Amino acid sequence: MRSLTPPPGAAAADRHPDAPAPGTLLGSHYRHCFGCGSGQPHGLHLETRAGEGVSVTAEFTVRPVHQGAPGLAHGGVLTTALDETMGSLGWLMHVIAVTGRLETDFVRPVPVDTVLHLSARATGVHGRKIFTSAEGRIGGSGGPVAVRAEALFIQVKVEHFTDNGRDEEIQAAMADPDQVRRARAFEVNP
Numbered sequence: 001m002r003s004l005t006p007p008p009g010a011a012a013a014d015r016h017p018d019a020p021a022p023g024t025l026l027g028s029h030y031r032h033c034f035g036c037g038s039g040q041p042h043g044l045h046l047e048t049r050a051g052e053g054v055s056v057t058a059e060f061t062v063r064p065v066h067q068g069a070p071g072l073a074h075g076g077v078l079t080t081a082l083d084e085t086m087g088s089l090g091w092l093m094h095v096i097a098v099t100g101r102l103e104t105d106f107v108r109p110v111p112v113d114t115v116l117h118l119s120a121r122a123t124g125v126h127g128r129k130i131f132t133s134a135e136g137r138i139g140g141s142g143g144p145v146a147v148r149a150e151a152l153f154i155q156v157k158v159e160h161f162t163d164n165g166r167d168e169e170i171q172a173a174m175a176d177p178d179q180v181r182r183a184r185a186f187e188v189n190p
């Protein structure tokens with residue numbers, strides 16, 4: 001089992017000087033992203049804000065389409081919310097990174113209609129590896145912890161997406177006349 005704890009010699013994560021100020025809503029990076037995009041009717045529609053240092057907060061409202069058991073959120077959906085929240089940390093560091101490994105603890109059940117308050121931070125950087133952790137609390141930032149996760153993100157080049165994504169979506173994203181949207185679809189800071 002490979003560790004999700006930064007190894008000895010890992011550096012602290014660096015907030016990019018041009019990172020959005022704490023409190024700024026980051027907005028969706030890609031309209032069709034299942035985590036944050038407005039173009040996904042059943043998506044999570046996560047709203048993420050920059051925090052201090054390399055940290056973010058996010059809110060996810062659990063809707064009936066997110067059920068696993070009757071009236072309860074599906075665990076995989078909750079993991080997606082954690083993944084998306086930790087994934088947006090790269091935005092504050094101005095790096096492109098994808099999830100390599102993610103481990104979730106499900107601490108308590110999360111009913112439909114819950115507003116899950118998520119927070120995530122980068123815990124260290126080692127070469128291309130970015131170590132992160134996150135938690136989700138029920139009802140507010142002081143509410144009971146429902147889920148916790150640790151994840152390892154790995155920095156990649158933009159070709160990770162352009163070489164591997166389905167051609168139809170890659171072409172559509174690259175043809176977007178809006179330069180900012182075009183860049184953000186590939187997680188590149190404009």
Ligand SMILES: CCCCCCCC(=O)SCCNC(=O)CCNC(=O)[C@H](O)C(C)(C)COP(=O)(O)OP(=O)(O)OC[C@H]1O[C@@H](n2cnc3c(N)ncnc32)[C@H](O)[C@@H]1OP(=O)(O)O
Pocket residue numbers: 002029035083084087088091097098099100101127128129152154156187
């Ligand atoms: C705002 C943005 C929101 C984003 C949405 C949320 C994020 C996502 O869900 S991204 C989608 C899910 N992730 C993916 O599809 C990634 C698929 N995997 C891959 O493409 C590749 O395996 C990739 C890029 C992660 C790593 O491959 P590669 O670039 O060849 O790296 P590689 O050289 O093997 O490994 C680099 C380092 O990472 C480590 N590593 C790689 N994979 C893992 C893993 N699964 N677990 C632990 N360590 C790993 C290696 O051991 C190596 O460590 P070291 O430098 O100490 O030797």
